Amino acid sequence: MDKDSKPQGSARRQFLADTARMACGVGLLGLGLGLYARHATALPPAAIRPPGALPETEFSGACIRCGLCVRDCPYDILHLAKPEEPMSTGTPYFIARQAPCEMCEDIPCVKACPTGALDHSLTDINKSRMGLAVLVDQETCLNFLGLRCDICYRVCPVIDKAITLEPQTNTRTGKHTLFIPVVHSSDCTGCGKCEKACPTEIAAIKVFPLYMAKGQLSAHYRLGWVEKEKAGGSLVAPDIEHQYNLPEGMKYEHGKGLSSVPPSEAPPAEPVVPKAFQGGKL
Amino acid sequence: MSATPLRPGAEAIAEKGWLAAHKWLILRRISQIGILLLFLVGPWFKLWIVKGNLNYSYTLDFLPLADPFLLLQSVLTGEMPEKLALIGVVVVLLLYLLVGGRTYCSWVCPVNLVTDFANWLRARLGLKGGAHLSRMTRYWILGMTLLVALQTGTIAWEMVNPVSMLHRGLFFGLGAAWAVILAVFLFDLFVMRHGWCGHLCPVGAFYSLIGKLSVMRVKLPRRDACNDCMDCFAVCPEQQVIRPALKGINGTPPVILEENCTNCGRCIDVCSKGVFTFGSRFGNSGK
Numbered sequence: 001m002d003k004d005s006k007p008q009g010s011a012r013r014q015f016l017a018d019t020a021r022m023a024c025g026v027g028l029l030g031l032g033l034g035l036y037a038r039h040a041t042a043l044p045p046a047a048i049r050p051p052g053a054l055p056e057t058e059f060s061g062a063c064i065r066c067g068l069c070v071r072d073c074p075y076d077i078l079h080l081a082k083p084e085e086p087m088s089t090g091t092p093y094f095i096a097r098q099a100p101c102e103m104c105e106d107i108p109c110v111k112a113c114p115t116g117a118l119d120h121s122l123t124d125i126n127k128s129r130m131g132l133a134v135l136v137d138q139e140t141c142l143n144f145l146g147l148r149c150d151i152c153y154r155v156c157p158v159i160d161k162a163i164t165l166e167p168q169t170n171t172r173t174g175k176h177t178l179f180i181p182v183v184h185s186s187d188c189t190g191c192g193k194c195e196k197a198c199p200t201e202i203a204a205i206k207v208f209p210l211y212m213a214k215g216q217l218s219a220h221y222r223l224g225w226v227e228k229e230k231a232g233g234s235l236v237a238p239d240i241e242h243q244y245n246l247p248e249g250m251k252y253e254h255g256k257g258l259s260s261v262p263p264s265e266a267p268p269a270e271p272v273v274p275k276a277f278q279g280g281k282l
Numbered sequence: 283m284s285a286t287p288l289r290p291g292a293e294a295i296a297e298k299g300w301l302a303a304h305k306w307l308i309l310r311r312i313s314q315i316g317i318l319l320l321f322l323v324g325p326w327f328k329l330w331i332v333k334g335n336l337n338y339s340y341t342l343d344f345l346p347l348a349d350p351f352l353l354l355q356s357v358l359t360g361e362m363p364e365k366l367a368l369i370g371v372v373v374v375l376l377l378y379l380l381v382g383g384r385t386y387c388s389w390v391c392p393v394n395l396v397t398d399f400a401n402w403l404r405a406r407l408g409l410k411g412g413a414h415l416s417r418m419t420r421y422w423i424l425g426m427t428l429l430v431a432l433q434t435g436t437i438a439w440e441m442v443n444p445v446s447m448l449h450r451g452l453f454f455g456l457g458a459a460w461a462v463i464l465a466v467f468l469f470d471l472f473v474m475r476h477g478w479c480g481h482l483c484p485v486g487a488f489y490s491l492i493g494k495l496s497v498m499r500v501k502l503p504r505r506d507a508c509n510d511c512m513d514c515f516a517v518c519p520e521q522q523v524i525r526p527a528l529k530g531i532n533g534t535p536p537v538i539l540e541e542n543c544t545n546c547g548r549c550i551d552v553c554s555k556g557v558f559t560f561g562s563r564f565g566n567s568g569k
Contacts, residue, residue, distance in 0.1 A: 022416070030429060033427075033430050037436045060437065061436050061437060067334055070454065079454075082456070083458045088436065113364070
């Protein structure tokens, strides 16, 4: 028989067939797993990572799902993701609306982390950037409606820096002031206290992971006033002084507004009405 | 000869008594459940002897233990662990180099309780046959998990790993992990005998690599006394490991050096002739 006469060839054939079977079968599994893992890098908007967490793409490789951060959180705000939750199984998160980060000064969760998933170089909790608060709904924010709710501003652990109240005219009443809460990414830690405290049925201010909350200018953009300050002076030929058409005896200065001109400084009287409108002599 | 076939171990029970014929099984269950309890008294009674889970744990704020397979995946994604995790890996590697690699599977892993139950039920219900798969599959899966970690930059295997899902779930909230564990149980019960632990699990496959060099082994100092009752084969979760050492095939010394022996000790329990015992891998060439 042909098969018996070539035992080596048959064995090699069998080996190749077995190898191909394994490689293809397990390869298919690996493909499925790899595609599934892609979802791990897309953190759902309501889930906020603990302080010092690396960017999501690195975090899902560095976090070993041990839960030590959960255990060492004195306020028990952290959870480990369950398999059915839309994020990487076993990784830590908190939901700001349920229980925000209390911003412990000694940051025990970071200290507990046995890997670099929570960055150990973070020692000042005010420098953590767990996420960024965004006033998502101006239609339901009570301050936008003209009330002095101010709760998000009051509960903010970085009060007057992370959230400020900016006065604005209430155009509805025409005589009141709106105090608009404005979040500043330079100081917001993303702790979520504002979202937790927002008194509306669904929070008007929410904390989102940074990748969702933050925009970015194009790399080639330059802010003229910043560049001017850096250079110590105007970078182009000085502006021509703007000419204003003003009533006689008035002047306008930038930053000061209208003022009357003392008679001595008054420019020589010129025809106020443009020539074209002066009409002909009758 | 008895008219009805006896259950494996019946002779040993008659010979040594029930307790001696279940010694290692009982010790193993004590170990498995005891480890679970050590982790559980934390969340239950706020008695923090051990924090964490099998991926990484911290005992008495002193002893770190880390799973080397997991840390390897993490490193492959391009992340470096901190000092405690590295110490933990070294401790675990040394421990299993001493007591046997897949000792993890039979003495520590919680999934073993599930699959052992499935296998016990399978025998009791007289379920025969099922799907066949090479026992090498687990190494392919092991390689695949490492490759996926390298490729995706995430520890992808941890998203679906039933071992850590169950262990972590017991202390941090199980969620839908119960369905995954049930699936493993049903797979072992109906689809494939010793399917998960013996064919598929890459965690066990990784520990078996440590087991290639580990010291503690099942030895067969009295293999001449073997009466071919086959009880050891019937209870062994990795049957292929016994024959070479028992029969001295190709001059194999009387010690099970095969890396997939889980050191469960069930063969020692069920042998009425006292063929097996625990010992070291060294000094076995003579017999």
